[in-house]
Amino acid sequence: MSKVIVVTSGKGGVGKTTTSANVATGLALLGYRTVAIDFDVGLRNLDLVMGCERRVVYDFVNVIKKEASLRQAVIRDKRVENLFILPASQTRDKDALDVEGVGRVIEDFRAAQFDYIICDSPAGIERGALMAMYFADEAIVVTNPEVSSVRDSDRVLGLLDAKTRKVETGERVKTHLLLTRYAPGRVAKGEMLGYADVLELLGIPLLGVIPESKAVLQASNLGTPVILDPTADAAQAYLDVVARFVGEERPQRFLDVPKRGFFSRLFGEPTAYAG
Amino acid sequence: MRGRTMALFDFFRRSEPTSASMAKDRLQIIVTRERAVTSGTPDYLARLKQELLEVISKYEKVDLDRVSVNLERNHGFDVLELNIVLADDSPPMPLPRPRAALSAPRS
Secondary structure: OOEEEEEEOOOOOOOHHHHHHHHHHHHHHOOOOEEEEEOOOOOOOHHHHOOOHHHOOOOHHHHHOOOOOHHHHOEEOOOOOOEEEEOOOOOOOHHHOOHHHHHHHHHHHHHOOOOEEEEEOOOOOOHHHHHHHHOOOEEEEEEOOOHHHHHHHHHHHHHHOOOOHHHHOOOOOEEEEEEEEEOHHHHHOOOOOOHHHHHHHHOOOEEEEEEOOHHHHHHHHHOOOHHHOOOOHHHHHHHHHHHHHOOOOOOOOOOOOOOOOHHHHHOOOOOOOOO | OHHHHHHHHHHHHHOOOOHHHHHHHHHHHHHHHHHHHHOOOOOHHHHHHHHHHHHHHOOOOEEEEEEEEEEEEEOOEEEEEEEEEEOOOOOOOOOOOOOEEEEEEOO
């Protein structure tokens, strides 16, 4: 039974595409047959983050318009088995996505025995974003600990409760919060919203926290999802997220400032951090 | 000595909220308000408006476009606000902003 997961946020630039790439890669690493679909028609990015931009021939809109078959358009990842990408088109208009077309593609992936279908949503709450969430069974809401991102996430949660097929059939889309670009040091200083505050505001379960990390930018520079470099903190965080997603229990990490080393504890200051 | 100055420093610091706590407060207000708006007004409002119009139009000429029914959610209670502007050709009469407010404890 395939599961359709939308990665969404409302606000742009919070890490939807990074998360889609890493969660899809992580699920494939666990052996699940996984495809990531880029719904950002006009601004294709997922292929670039996943490093397959030069292999794009046909795209999502070609498939919807029946100009290409799914088999022709889907790109098989060269590094990870079981991982596939359906890129967005770069030039077509946003109205190219419709419920019938998207539904057909999702059904085709289900029929092709995919375990996970990851829908990388565009920013905003327009058609592309609504199409990305419409068929979702579960949603990963990507949020930065920052006011506009939290507010937009709340809007998106409202849409997930109203504008999806699950809701039409009397069910609910299962939602997960993923906090990205989290800087525990700044939270400790009172400069950044803490995870507990965001959780309280949004009221959905926490899937994980991805620390602000240089490795994420480096990974997208190279077109290699950060999760493939297990030495990076963000990779560890994404590995945890994927494990939790498939039902494994793992304690949350990266919530607090890293513990002080032996020497600084020995000569430690009276207060760890003020404020 | 050092410990004491730190404590003093902390004392002054605490009296001033951090920017993160201000962010949380602002978000709590805006998110609550927006949920009330986007979760929609109850679906009986349209019917209520229609039925009220039927009653009032028995006695007065009512301009259909100039009737508004609003539900406002304040802390702890909801206010149902009803604004009816009578049609222009009705006899001029002082209209002290016709306004009926029903307050009911929020469920």
